[in-house]
Amino acid sequence: MSRTETGARKGASPRPKNKLARSNDRVLLLMTLPAALIYALFYLYPTINNLRYSLTNWDGFQEAKFVGVENFSKMAGDSVFTKVLGNNIEFTFLVLIFQTSLSLLFAIFLLQNSRISTFLRTLYFFPTIISSVSVAMVWQFLYEPNLGPLNVFLNSVGLDFLALNWLGSETATLRAIAFTQVWFHTGQMMVVYIAGLQQIPAELYEAAEVDGASRWQQFKSVTWPMALPTTAVVMAYTTIQSFRAFDLVFAMTGGGPNNSSSILVTMIYLTAFNEFRFGYAASQSIFLIIFILAITALQRRILRTKY
Amino acid sequence: MFYKISRIVALTTFAVLIIIPTLVVVFGSFKGDLELMTKPLALPESWSFGNYRELFNNGEIGRNFRNSSIVTLFSVLITLFISSLASFGIARVINVTGRVLFVLFSLGLAIPAATSIIGIYELFVRLNLTNTLHGLVVINVASTLPISIFILTAFFRQIPNELYESASMDGARPFRLYRSIALPLSRPSMAAVAIFLFVITWNDLLYPLLLLTQADLKTLPLALLDYRGEYAINFSMIFTAVMVASLPMVVMYLSMQKTFVSGLTAGAVKG
Numbered sequence: 169m170s171r172t173e174t175g176a177r178k179g180a181s182p183r184p185k186n187k188l189a190r191s192n193d194r195v196l197l198l199m200t201l202p203a204a205l206i207y208a209l210f211y212l213y214p215t216i217n218n219l220r221y222s223l224t225n226w227d228g229f230q231e232a233k234f235v236g237v238e239n240f241s242k243m244a245g246d247s248v249f250t251k252v253l254g255n256n257i258e259f260t261f262l263v264l265i266f267q268t269s270l271s272l273l274f275a276i277f278l279l280q281n282s283r284i285s286t287f288l289r290t291l292y293f294f295p296t297i298i299s300s301v302s303v304a305m306v307w308q309f310l311y312e313p314n315l316g317p318l319n320v321f322l323n324s325v326g327l328d329f330l331a332l333n334w335l336g337s338e339t340a341t342l343r344a345i346a347f348t349q350v351w352f353h354t355g356q357m358m359v360v361y362i363a364g365l366q367q368i369p370a371e372l373y374e375a376a377e378v379d380g381a382s383r384w385q386q387f388k389s390v391t392w393p394m395a396l397p398t399t400a401v402v403m404a405y406t407t408i409q410s411f412r413a414f415d416l417v418f419a420m421t422g423g424g425p426n427n428s429s430s431i432l433v434t435m436i437y438l439t440a441f442n443e444f445r446f447g448y449a450a451s452q453s454i455f456l457i458i459f460i461l462a463i464t465a466l467q468r469r470i471l472r473t474k475y
Numbered sequence: 476m477f478y479k480i481s482r483i484v485a486l487t488t489f490a491v492l493i494i495i496p497t498l499v500v501v502f503g504s505f506k507g508d509l510e511l512m513t514k515p516l517a518l519p520e521s522w523s524f525g526n527y528r529e530l531f532n533n534g535e536i537g538r539n540f541r542n543s544s545i546v547t548l549f550s551v552l553i554t555l556f557i558s559s560l561a562s563f564g565i566a567r568v569i570n571v572t573g574r575v576l577f578v579l580f581s582l583g584l585a586i587p588a589a590t591s592i593i594g595i596y597e598l599f600v601r602l603n604l605t606n607t608l609h610g611l612v613v614i615n616v617a618s619t620l621p622i623s624i625f626i627l628t629a630f631f632r633q634i635p636n637e638l639y640e641s642a643s644m645d646g647a648r649p650f651r652l653y654r655s656i657a658l659p660l661s662r663p664s665m666a667a668v669a670i671f672l673f674v675i676t677w678n679d680l681l682y683p684l685l686l687l688t689q690a691d692l693k694t695l696p697l698a699l700l701d702y703r704g705e706y707a708i709n710f711s712m713i714f715t716a717v718m719v720a721s722l723p724m725v726v727m728y729l730s731m732q733k734t735f736v737s738g739l740t741a742g743a744v745k746g
Binding site for chain 1: 478482489495496513560563564570572579582587589593595597613616620649684696703710713736
């Protein structure tokens, strides 16, 4: 790659006498070459091409025609798009609230090393290693409206009114999937929290205890402020993860019924491969990238002001 | 007191929420569908391998398993090899190109894979790489390079310079340093990255869905969707397929817990 070679020459210029360093730099840059080539051709190039297609009406088969920003102006008036955007915001918000608070709670509960803590940590982490598709199949069974264990249980304890058609009604589906997502990834975020909480110096708790602080006061004045950097990491990852939940949503409902459980990533796929509107799907994905970057930046700002 | 009780209640509830579905699946794979539906939690009346036999005899699951194994193995090995090479280069190079490359690779971390599917699909059609296992390997490698390079570069930067310098005195050049110093020292990091890659590649649905339509090439997650269609709502058969698809990861998790947890959290935190 010419870029890396010129880089090697340029970088070596401040030390023109050091021949060895210069040739070493060249070898080192050569070592990055296989990765750089594959990444450029199969990752950067398609990503940039996506941008190009977002300005066309490509249908996946015929020549793509340039249509300018028409796809983007279409989005605002597209009721499916606005519905799915709303879904995605609700989904992310629900997952963020529950996954962050539950993983912090379990991390506090399981911080001390004991045999039962170690076992529970292993157990809670366990769903992380299972594929989204498998998890989807299991929860489809649990959520089955007539004979599924969840509704059988709810009916048997007299909570019939709660026994919804979990994956079949427009009101319940998105929340049911959000619950599965939280079930799926809380253990992983708990481990992140445990690592963070273990960094908090024990003296802070000892001092708080000397002052007679209750557990709640200890949490408020020591754990929470000291764990804020970890919270920032957990929230950032949970957000990205919820935007990436393609596999789970696709395998559980395919976005249905009537797009009520679709999120942006599943909509992009369906727009392209079910409706053959590749150009429009490409522009939706550009929107998603900008949306994610904006949310990440916003989160970073909010959490930084809290320090 | 209140703390203790709420702790026990919360911990038990979540434990039950994980144990029950797991047992339902494990037991269910040995049951007929009627038995699964009527007594999902009970031990199977007889531990019959009938579902497994049917799945392997009549289904393609053996082939799916093979496809998943091939794709995962090659994707992980190739990614590990070229990302460790590149990370070493980026961490050791003195001029600015290293930093530029690092930023370029890090770009890939911010953008979810699903946002580039149009461009990827178009490129793979043009290169005749759809419906090939090596095509799937290529896209797996390309998409996991950023995270691997991010983790490994951070590690290689931590290796004290003196270690390299003492070896350089003996005239060791970059490739020797990579092989005889960096690689042996980075074994735990490499293992963590390897596990992370194993899990996400083995479990991935998006890329196989995008690139494979031929039945004999399908990987396990993609094939699971087909089995669901084929067996309609015959959940005991579906659970048997889930068991087959999950078993390798479960066995690895139980035998190398520490590496699994550190690998998957490193991937999470840095991804």
